Amino acid sequence: xxxxxxxxxxxxxxxxxxxxxxxxxxxxxxxxxxxxxxxxxxxxxxxxxxxxxxxxxxxxxxxxxxxxxxxxxxxxxxxxxxxxxxxxxxxxxxxxxxxxxxxxxxxxxxxxxxxxxxxxxxxxxxxxxxxxxxxxxxxxxxxxxxxxxxxxxxxxxxxxxxxxxxxxxxxxxxxxxxxxxxxxxxxxxxxxxxxxxxxxxxxxxxxxxxxxxxxxxxxxxxxxxxxxxxxxxxxxxxxxxxxxxxxxxxxxxxxxxxxxxxxxxxxxxxxxxxxxxxxxxxxxxxxxxxxxxxxxxxxxxxxxxxxxxxxxxxxxxxxxxxxxxxxxxxxxxxxxxxxxxxxxxxxxxxxxxxxxxxxxxxxxxxxx
Numbered sequence: 545x546x547x548x549x550x551x552x553x554x555x556x557x558x559x560x561x562x563x564x565x566x567x568x569x570x571x572x573x574x575x576x577x578x579x580x581x582x583x584x585x586x587x588x589x590x591x592x593x594x595x596x597x598x599x600x601x602x603x604x605x606x607x608x609x610x611x612x613x614x615x616x617x618x619x620x621x622x623x624x625x626x627x628x629x630x631x632x633x634x635x636x637x638x639x640x641x642x643x644x645x646x647x648x649x650x651x652x653x654x655x656x657x658x659x660x661x662x663x664x665x666x667x668x669x670x671x672x673x674x675x676x677x678x679x680x681x682x683x684x685x686x687x688x689x690x691x692x693x694x695x696x697x698x699x700x701x702x703x704x705x706x707x708x709x710x711x712x713x714x715x716x717x718x719x720x721x722x723x724x725x726x727x728x729x730x731x732x733x734x735x736x737x738x739x740x741x742x743x744x745x746x747x748x749x750x751x752x753x754x755x756x757x758x759x760x761x762x763x764x765x766x767x768x769x770x771x772x773x774x775x776x777x778x779x780x781x782x783x784x785x786x787x788x789x790x791x792x793x794x795x796x797x798x799x800x801x802x803x804x805x806x807x808x809x810x811x812x813x814x815x816x817x818x819x820x821x822x823x824x825x826x827x828x829x830x831x832x833x834x835x836x837x838x839x840x841x842x843x844x845x846x847x848x849x850x851x852x853x854x855x856x857x858x859x860x861x862x863x864x865x866x867x868x869x870x871x872x873x874x875x876x877x878x879x880x881x882x883x884x885x886x887x888x889x890x891x892x893x894x895x896x897x898x899x900x901x902x903x904x905x906x907x908x909x910x911x912x
Contacts, residue, residue: 545611545637547582548604552646553629555604559621561776562591562598564748566617572662577614579661580635584608590663591617595781596745597664598752602775606634612658615642623651664779667765674734675759676713678773682753684715687726687903689746690872693719700785702743706764709736716790722869722907723793739764740783752776794904795894798885800858802831803898806882809836810874812850816840817867819848826912827867831886832860840867863889864912873905 548555563578570576570593579590585608590599623644627633633646644651685704693701696719705716711734714727741749749771753760760773764782771778816827821842830837836854841847863886873895874882885894895905 545582545609546606547580547611547635547637547642548587548606549632549634550604551629552624552627552631552633554602555633555635556621556624556629558587558589558600558602558604559617559624561752562589562600563617563621564751565593565596565598565744566591567593568618574614574656574660574662576616576618577656577661578617578620579614579658579663580612581658582606582609582611584610590661592662592664593744594662594664595742596748597779598748598776599778600776611637613637613642613655614658614661615653615655619653620644664781666770666779667768670763670765670768670770671737672734673761673763674708674713674730674732675761676728676730678753678758678760679755680728681760682750682755684713684726684728685746685750685753686876688715688717688724689750690876691717691719691722691724691905692743692746694743696720698785700740700783700787703740703783704746705738705740705787705790706762706769707736707738708734708762708764710734716787718788718790718793721866722873722905723790724873725790725794725904727902737764738787739769740785740787741769741780742783745769745780749778752778793892793906795885795887795892795906798887798891798894800831800856800861800886801883802836802854802856802886803881803883804836804852804854806874806877806879808852809882810871812838812852813867813870813874816848816850817871819846820867825866825868826864826910827870828862828864828912830860830862831856831858833857859888861886861889863893864910865893865907866910869907873907877903 581588588601627646631646636643642653707714711730716725763770816838819840827840836852839849879897883896883898892906892908
């Protein structure tokens with residue numbers, strides 16, 4: 545049976561959409577495979593790592609009929625990548641193998657039985673579905689994902705908190721040193737739901753979401769989240785645990801505020817960061833009426849100093865930061881202007897976008 549017959553670019557795009565979560569080495573060999581299921585004209589591809597499952601349906605030609613098998617995902621992608629994008633490729637079943645043909649090339653691939661593929665059991669109790677434009681969710685993820693922890697023993701920090709309540713969807717990420725918050729309006733009211741999406745899920749969603757028009761539908765259960773968009777279905781386990789109360793972390797009454805250009809501040813910090821040591825990424829900010837001075841030193845007793853003119857008439861403040869935390873937020877914002885609210889040299893600083901309540905970033909100072 546000819547399972548599919550289409551151009552290389554079409555087949556590769558469908559495969560790459562589902563194969564981001566596939567590990568090359570796995571304790572269960574079948575999890576390195578993609579489940580291929582043909583029903584009539586429709587071809588369904590499914591991958592899983594036992595915690596995340598991605599499924600997409602496409603029409604890629606071939607014979608009409610019912611057929612299912614699993615085949616090595618990465619190997620299939622690696623072979624397809626070596627072929628011209630406009631070349632027609634076909635995948636045929638032959639006994640317990642699949643034969644991939646393209647031009648004069650021919651590859652015989654070993655398969656494993658489809659019935660042995662471990663599908664994720666979907667929760668029977670998903671909450672009400674709600675949707676946002678794909679590009680909105682992509683933007684929200686971009687605004688907060690850099691603040692997620694990486695392999696923190698407080699496992700609930702290795703991900704992003706999603707809070708849907710009323711007509712608002714809020715995303716929050718923190719690693720204990722900084723916290724990023726972003727929100728967007730929903731079309732319809734939803735009852736309050738809070739879930740923590742794991743880091744791997746977040747990175748995969750960022751890879752798959754597009755800036756094109758089209759919505760993404762979300763549903764949350766106690767231990768699972770489900771996303772549907774662009775002909776794909778994405779089911780993931782959630783992180784269990786209690787996320788910190790982010791409202792207590794966001795400062796409310798910092799009375800010294802500076803509004804300045806995001807790009808000049810980012811460039812200034814990137815320059816001074818060159819003179820910080822790899823382990824100790826500290827920079828010192830001196831804020832005085834009319835000027836912001838940034839300075840850094842390293843173990844070789846080298847130093848950098850830079851200065852920006854600012855519209856500021858408040859108190860003089862000297863404060864130290866891990867420069868990476870400042871560069872991260874500025875590099876992930878698209879706006880021209882940024883606002884900083886400060887209290888003193890020992891309190892956290894709040895970054896916001898002027899005239900917008902939908903984004904907040906809090907960073908703790910460090911002693912220098």
